[in-house]
Amino acid sequence: MTPLALHGTGRATGFSEGSGRTLLRLRDPADTPSHAADAALIRSTDHAVMALLQGFDTFVAIGDSEPGSGANGRRVLLDNRFSHLTPGDILALDVPTNRVRVLWRSESNHNSFLVTERCDHFCLMCSQPPRNVDDGWIIDEIYECLPLIDPSTKSVGFTGGETLLAPDRFIPLLGAVGRLLPHAGVHVLTNGRAFSRAAVVRNWAALQHPDLWAGIPIYSAVDTIHDYVVQSRGAFDETVLGVLRMKDAGQRVEIRVVLHALTAPRLVETCTWLARNMPFVDHVALMGMEDTGFALANHAALWMDPLDYGPALTDGIAVLSEAGIRTSIYNLPLCVLPEGVRPWAVRSISDWKNDRPDVCSSCSAAGRCAGFFTTGKTKFSRGIQPIAEPVTFLGR
Amino acid sequence: MSRFQTIDAYAPLDGQLALMPIRFERLSPERVIVANTVGDILVLTQVEFERLIALDLRPGDGLYERATERLLVAREGARAPLQLLALRLRSRMAFLRDATALHILVVTLRCEHSCPYCQVSRRNTGAERYDMSEETALLALEVAMSSPAKAIKLEFQGGEPLLNFPLIAFAVEAATRMAEVKGKAVEFVIATNLALLDDKILTFCQNHHIHLSTSLDGPADLHNRNRPRPGGNSHALAAAGIQRVQEFLGRDRIGALMTTTDASLDRVEEIIEEYVRLGLDGIFLRPLSPYGFAMKTRWYDGYDSDRWLTFYERGLRHILDLNHRGIRFPEFYASLLLQRILTDQPIGYVDLRSPAGIGIGALVYNYDGKVFASDEGRMLAEMGDQTFELGTLGKTDYASLVTSERLIDLVGGTLSQTSPECRSCAYEAHCGADPVYHHATQGDAVGIKPLSGFCSRQKGILRILIETLERGGRDAAVLRSWVSR
Numbered sequence: 001m002t003p004l005a006l007h008g009t010g011r012a013t014g015f016s017e018g019s020g021r022t023l024l025r026l027r028d029p030a031d032t033p034s035h036a037a038d039a040a041l042i043r044s045t046d047h048a049v050m051a052l053l054q055g056f057d058t059f060v061a062i063g064d065s066e067p068g069s070g071a072n073g074r075r076v077l078l079d080n081r082f083s084h085l086t087p088g089d090i091l092a093l094d095v096p097t098n099r100v101r102v103l104w105r106s107e108s109n110h111n112s113f114l115v116t117e118r119c120d121h122f123c124l125m126c127s128q129p130p131r132n133v134d135d136g137w138i139i140d141e142i143y144e145c146l147p148l149i150d151p152s153t154k155s156v157g158f159t160g161g162e163t164l165l166a167p168d169r170f171i172p173l174l175g176a177v178g179r180l181l182p183h184a185g186v187h188v189l190t191n192g193r194a195f196s197r198a199a200v201v202r203n204w205a206a207l208q209h210p211d212l213w214a215g216i217p218i219y220s221a222v223d224t225i226h227d228y229v230v231q232s233r234g235a236f237d238e239t240v241l242g243v244l245r246m247k248d249a250g251q252r253v254e255i256r257v258v259l260h261a262l263t264a265p266r267l268v269e270t271c272t273w274l275a276r277n278m279p280f281v282d283h284v285a286l287m288g289m290e291d292t293g294f295a296l297a298n299h300a301a302l303w304m305d306p307l308d309y310g311p312a313l314t315d316g317i318a319v320l321s322e323a324g325i326r327t328s329i330y331n332l333p334l335c336v337l338p339e340g341v342r343p344w345a346v347r348s349i350s351d352w353k354n355d356r357p358d359v360c361s362s363c364s365a366a367g368r369c370a371g372f373f374t375t376g377k378t379k380f381s382r383g384i385q386p387i388a389e390p391v392t393f394l395g396r
Numbered sequence: 397m398s399r400f401q402t403i404d405a406y407a408p409l410d411g412q413l414a415l416m417p418i419r420f421e422r423l424s425p426e427r428v429i430v431a432n433t434v435g436d437i438l439v440l441t442q443v444e445f446e447r448l449i450a451l452d453l454r455p456g457d458g459l460y461e462r463a464t465e466r467l468l469v470a471r472e473g474a475r476a477p478l479q480l481l482a483l484r485l486r487s488r489m490a491f492l493r494d495a496t497a498l499h500i501l502v503v504t505l506r507c508e509h510s511c512p513y514c515q516v517s518r519r520n521t522g523a524e525r526y527d528m529s530e531e532t533a534l535l536a537l538e539v540a541m542s543s544p545a546k547a548i549k550l551e552f553q554g555g556e557p558l559l560n561f562p563l564i565a566f567a568v569e570a571a572t573r574m575a576e577v578k579g580k581a582v583e584f585v586i587a588t589n590l591a592l593l594d595d596k597i598l599t600f601c602q603n604h605h606i607h608l609s610t611s612l613d614g615p616a617d618l619h620n621r622n623r624p625r626p627g628g629n630s631h632a633l634a635a636a637g638i639q640r641v642q643e644f645l646g647r648d649r650i651g652a653l654m655t656t657t658d659a660s661l662d663r664v665e666e667i668i669e670e671y672v673r674l675g676l677d678g679i680f681l682r683p684l685s686p687y688g689f690a691m692k693t694r695w696y697d698g699y700d701s702d703r704w705l706t707f708y709e710r711g712l713r714h715i716l717d718l719n720h721r722g723i724r725f726p727e728f729y730a731s732l733l734l735q736r737i738l739t740d741q742p743i744g745y746v747d748l749r750s751p752a753g754i755g756i757g758a759l760v761y762n763y764d765g766k767v768f769a770s771d772e773g774r775m776l777a778e779m780g781d782q783t784f785e786l787g788t789l790g791k792t793d794y795a796s797l798v799t800s801e802r803l804i805d806l807v808g809g810t811l812s813q814t815s816p817e818c819r820s821c822a823y824e825a826h827c828g829a830d831p832v833y834h835h836a837t838q839g840d841a842v843g844i845k846p847l848s849g850f851c852s853r854q855k856g857i858l859r860i861l862i863e864t865l866e867r868g869g870r871d872a873a874v875l876r877s878w879v880s881r
Contacts, residue, residue, distance in 0.1 A: 124400060221465040222455070222460075222461045222465060223464060223470075223471065224407055224408070224455040224460075224464075225403075225455070225461075227406040228401075228402075228405075228406045231400060231401060233405070233406055236476065237471075237474050237475055237476045238476075240479075240480070241476050241479060244476075244479055244480070244483065269461070269462075270465075272465070273465050276484075277467075277480045279739075298400065322881075323739075323881065324881045
């Protein structure tokens with residue numbers, strides 16, 4: 001179980017002196033290049049020849065050695081870990097260092113842009129520990145990337161760090177997303193604190209985007225617990241105010257509750273509080289923890305076998321459903337869930353970091369299961385076992 | 397040294413924790429019910445209660461967490477808890493935005509029944525001067541159509557309104573035309589004993605989507621004792637009428653109300669079973685009100701609120717058991733209260749709200765053109781007390797009726813949010829002001845609540861419901877299932 005390679009080092013030749021970061025959009029060698037960023041994806045000499053005939057001047061080859069074509073032009077060689085790349089994918093190449101990052105995978109439904117590594121939270125279970133670096137260039141790169149994406153794209157996500165640390169830069173970017181990818185649902189992960197400021201919500205709402213979501217974590221109805229989990233005093237107060245302002249402005253909000261030993265013991269109370277105080281939120285996601293990043297450092301304090309919070313999950317979902325709140329379970333394999341709540345489970349783990357261990361080979365429900373994170377060191381529940389009978393999903 | 401802080405770093409500072417506005421009530425020497433301003437409830441032991449009041453709470457002790465989640469305590473300076481309370485209160489009070497959605501036309505005071513508990517002081521069938529005229533009906537409709545509510549309900553009352561059916565037909569057709577011009581939705585209800593129901597009336601009801609509301613006090617002997625008419629066949633006619641309406645118009649188009657008399661007290665199960673037998677979709681267990689013949693005949697004095705509560709609790713038990721057997725059958729008054737306990741939906745039920753529903757929730761147009769602030773207000777007027785009379789049709793309009801000094805005094809002076817006893821009552825968020833009842837029984841629209849039968853019944857029922865919810869299990873599940881969202 002290893003995640004797909006989304007970054008690594010390649011070998012770039014033919015790029016002009018002084019080139020810095022360069023975006024490359026992979027194309028089938030039989031296509032005709034239509035943009036300066038277009039690069040033919042070649043796996044054989046035949047491909048290379050075809051690409052040359054089609055007029056490509058940039059080539060991305062995958063394999064141990066470059067297929068000889070005699071072509072000049074810009075060339076990048078990536079090793080076989082990148083064999084998953086397909087036409088439509090977008091790469092960022094840093095020419096001086098030969099570092100390659102995959103920004104967009106056309107076959108994925110989970111494409112998500114990292115907006116910044118900076119964050120004003122320091123969550124105990126953060127899967128993407130923040131770094132205090134000046135990375136404002138990332139937004140520029142996303143601007144550059146957007147016109148290269150297939151305009152019929154159905155979904156795009158934004159994550160961090162904290163995406164809204166610089167709302168004056170980020171919200172206009174969302175405007176560009178709406179214009180360039182008009183069919184895409186847009187999901188932004190944010191701690192929501194920026195929304196406690198009226199101007200931020202005003203600008204967000206002014207986008208008038210038809211399918212824009214803010215996914216905001218609330219880990220507990222108890223201020224102290226939430227503040228402790230995110231390691232920031234006053235966080236709960238600002239986040240709740242942010243959610244209220246967003247809903248007052250008619251914006252879509254998803255509440256995200258990550259379940260671990262600090263949050264799961266009061267899950268029913270948290271759900272009850274959501275049902276009474278925020279029945280107007282658009283979705284609640286009850287989420288298994290990704291055992292990577294800080295979650296590993298704090299494993300002793302955070303680990304709780306999902307089997308042990310199963311009953312709370314059952315009651316919590318009953319409370320939310322009774323209040324008419326749309327609810328899903330993310331990141332948890334079906335076998336560790338009480339049968340009654342399995343219909344709420346969603347295959348939420350991004351495809352590039354999702355796999356299943358050997359024990360699942362005989363499971364009849366694998367096709368509907370969230371699977372497992374391949375990042376970090378996934379700790380397995382003692383409830384992991386193949387589901388023998390076909391799972392019947394009665395209507396929710 | 398860890399990069400992470402311990403939970404203590406995020407606890408409230410000394411003296412930072414504060415009590416939110418709360419109300420409480422002792423359930424027993426050992427248990428106290430505590431509520432916030434929107435009616436979130438926590439049942440505490442005496443020791444926990446004392447710790448809450450003294451703010452002797454720390455993260456991790458369990459009580460801090462429970463009190464925080466129920467918005468009973470918050471940190472000084474925190475804005476979110478106050479915003480949550482404010483927006484929830486705004487939602488609960490949003491019924492005020494749709495002023496006067498209910499308009500009652502008393503189309504006649506005549507009735508062919510002679511119920512000793514009649515609260516409207518009916519007149520004999522021959523006395524046609526107690527009928528409403530077309531001219532009066534049109535004036536009433538004009539006022540109704542100028543109320544702000546976008547969706548209004550027109551209810552035809554009596555006496556027995558079917559004795560003046562031609563006027564109902566006239567008013568329904570006129571109202572339909574006027575509503576279309578005004579862009580209002582209008583619903584019609586006839587409150588009738590069904591004795592005079594015929595095919596012509598049924599067809600009319602079908603064509604105009606009219607809902608029927610009738611009276612059914614229980615099995616035949618009890619019903620006929622409570623509701624005498626020539627022939628002694630009130631029950632047979634009501635039962636046959638209910639079935640005809642169900643077949644002709646549909647099950648959802650007929651509801652029945654029962655009135656509890658002294659003779660009902662030991663028979664609540666039989667009464668409920670009669671409702672189930674007739675295919676009615678629930679029951680409203682309702683006490684007698686202190687108006688009309690019920691006072692003259694002293695039937696009202698037949699039982700006190702304790703005996704009524706025993707009746708209610710026994711009835712609720714029977715109803716819960718019915719539901720456990722798979723028959724979905726709510727007690728409607730409980731449903732109403734549960735909606736308020738378990739949600740923040742604006743429930744503008746005119747008899748149970750604060751500000752009171754008089755005038756701003758409902759207006760009553762009497763057969764003679766007098767306008768009253770509530771149905772009970774016109775009942776009092778028939779007894780010679782004009783307190784709730786707001787004006788006369790033709791000499792007034794909607795705005796002057798609802799902004800009359802008399803009405804403003806009555807509504808503003810009886811807010812449960814500020815009235816003695818009510819303002820500190822744990823059940824305030826789920827209760828309401830009843831100025832007509834307290835005026836009638838105590839000569840004062842606010843009233844002394846410890847002496848009020850309304851108050852003791854309210855507290856009794858709310859306590860039964862809250863304790864059942866607290867106990868959890870399948871009874872609580874049934875109660876929760878009665879709430880519509």
